[in-house]
Amino acid sequence: MVRADGELRLEVTAGADALHDPRTFAVPVSAAHLEVIGDDLTRHLLLWSAILPLCSAAGIRGPLDQHAAVALLDPILFGTPDDVESLFLGIPWDRRRLVAQGADIALLERGEIFAALRSATVESDWHRVQTYDADRGRARRGVRLTPLDAALLRYTGRYLHCGRLPTREPDAVDPDLLPEVMRVIAIAEQACAGMRLSSDRRRGRSAVKEDRGWKRIEEKVDRAVRRAYPDLVDDAVRTVSFLMCSEAAARARTT
Incomplete structure (x- = not known):
């Protein structure tokens, strides 16, 4: 909170300027508004989530739509819960901000x-937001993970970011699911045992993945894992085969 020209203003840091630094916006408020903001975490967070889209709409140098921001104050801070929830049906609001603050997602x-x-x-818990984003991304593709699917993605470090190189992270897996995860990994390892990739150092690291051996390992692991675990989703099967291929590639680069 700041006071400017004799007027109380609520400062909101959000959005970004041309250098990707956060911008700071000011919204005129009354003492009664500030009292609710300070005493009621729920209404504070709801106001925050409703103002953030206005900050984003301001872009890298535009002004905040103060009329729209001020119009949110009384309904959110003083309205009944039913009225506030009705309001949120018709305005943009930042759901991810509320997820970060621990809101029940369901x-x-x-x-x-x-x-x-x-x-x-x-x-704030932004790791929780990353998980939420990953789950929503899969839901948009129609992918529903079983606990074992999710555990395999966590084991390979690809639950949040499917584009990253797979690793082995047993500590990221629920201990109750880890034995089953290791059985899947063992099947994959057995399927590609003895298979190698060639590495032409004159062509650099990209040559490893272009090797037809990569595709052979991928296909053999996919078949073995799907035969043993037909209910696994494609994301889970692919992350296991990618792990086997990337580890074979790493061995090829060092031999």
Whole structure:
């Protein structure tokens, strides 16, 4: 909160300028508004999530739509829960911000935002947001993960970012699921045992993946894993075969 020209203003840091640094916007508020913002975490977070899209709309140098921002204050800070939830049906708001603050995702998706924010915290958890984003991305593709699917993606370090190189991260897996994950990995290892990739150092590292051996390993591991675990989704099978191929490539580069 700042005071400018005798007027109380709420400062909001959001968006980004041309150098990708956060921008700071100011919204005129009353003492009554500030009292609710300071005392009621739920309404504070709801106001924040509703103002953030206005900050993004301002772009790298445009002004905040203060009329729209001020119009949010009374309905969100003083309205009944039902009225606030009705308001949120018709305005843009930053769902990810509420997820970061610990909101219950299932309740949030149903529009029960007050109930969702009973679990809210002052501290932000952006790893939780990354998980939320990854889950939504898969949902848009129609992918539903079983616990074993999810465990395999976590084991290979690709639950959040499917584009990254796979690794082995057993500590990321639920201990109850780790034995089954290791059985899948053992099947994959057995399927490609003794298979090698060639590495032409004159052509650089990219030559390894272009080797037809990569495709042979991938296909053989895919077949073996799908035969043993036909219910695994494609994402899970591919992450296992990618792990086997990338490890074979690493061995080829060092021999």
